[in-house]
Amino acid sequence: MFNPRWWVAALVLVFAVATPVAAQERPVAGRIKVSTGAAFIVRDGAQIPAQVGQVVFESDGLRTAADGKIGVTLSDDTRLSLGPNSELKLERFMYSPADSGFGLVLKFVKGAATYVSGRIAKLAPDSIRLETPAAIIGVRGTTLAIRVLPA
Secondary structure (H helix, E strand, O other): OOOHHHHHHHHHHHHHHHHHHHHHHHOOEEEEEEEEEOOEEEEEEEEEEOOOOOEEEEOOEEEEEOOOOOEEEEEEOEEEEEEOOOEEEEEEEEEEEEHHHHEEEEEEEEEEEEEEEEEHHOOOOHHEEHHHHHEEEEEOOOEHHHHEOOO
């Protein structure tokens, strides 16, 4: 029972099982505040119906159908709203003021969206990037509307 080899083997097993679970955890980026019609979170290739209060993670996408609208507030108080037939991907989100870690990259794929900057824009404006198929926008703390037309 007190054999050191047994304890080492048990610890190795515990760490081997726990490591993949820890590696799969993603940072929480924010929460859904508004969801009407057909609105979805796209996570790992699957569409999940969006519900008010639901958590949005870094690397999630947001998608709406013809009757859908969705509004999200990120942890730094950045606000995103998507209109009908729209899609964006939250490529990167880091808001860790204690560690001076900031970053936000949004990729607007299609449709119409609004963006209202939060604390990241005030604390580290160079760490924000909004991407569209035709341009990359640097943000210095602002409110803007974006419309991405089909190619």
